[in-house]
Amino acid sequence: MIASPQPTLSPTDYLQLESQSQTKHEYINGDTYAMAGASDAHITIAGNLFALLRSHLRGRGCRVYIADMKVRVEACNCFYYPDVMVTCHPQDQETPHYKGFPSLIVEVLSDSTEAFDRGDKFAHYQTLDSLDEYVLINTRQQRVECFRRNPEGLWVLQFYTPEANDFELRSVNFSDTLWALYEDVLLEPPTQRRIP
Secondary structure (H helix, E strand, O other), rough: OOOOOOOOOOHHHHHHHHOOOOOOOEEOOOEEOOOOOOOOOHHHHHHHHHHHHHHHHHHOOOEEOOOEEEEEEEEHHHOOOOOEEEEEOOOOOOOOOEEOOEEEEEEOOOOOOOOHHHHHHHHHHHOOOOOOOOEEEOOOOEEEEEEEOOOOOOEEEEOOEEEOOEEHHHHHHHEEEEHHHHOOOOOOOOOOOOOO
């Protein structure tokens, strides 16, 4: 994300400006951040998951969204664009430009956003009472990280790697193979880290 030089905006002003903008912006407590484009691997993974979930959820009263639908995190005064999101809440049918009650949010990781997706953004998402599962998908290796809210309200992590073959999204009663999720994906090279 790239900080925008615009003055602090109210949520209403943000939604109005965003409806007319050529560039997507995320909104965090009055400030807007322009979103950068995504890599081939990022887009292919998100597209694969959207297609799998759309087919799975057809006729079940749930909606799956990809990339261009905002989620509103009211407790933190934020709007984000998750890579994939599922909502089954009837109240979300009343807001055509954002959703406020997702049960599943998926972010496909990129070098520029990974720390934020794992840190502040995840902390913000945790304030959504409707959210049961937060998923991070890697673009450098076949790895899916599912954070699930347990009955005590704690977030429990489960990894899926090629050794497991399958992955599961319990919030929407879905499972499939990692092969299907990563079909046609050219994995990105590992990030070069400097050792001090």
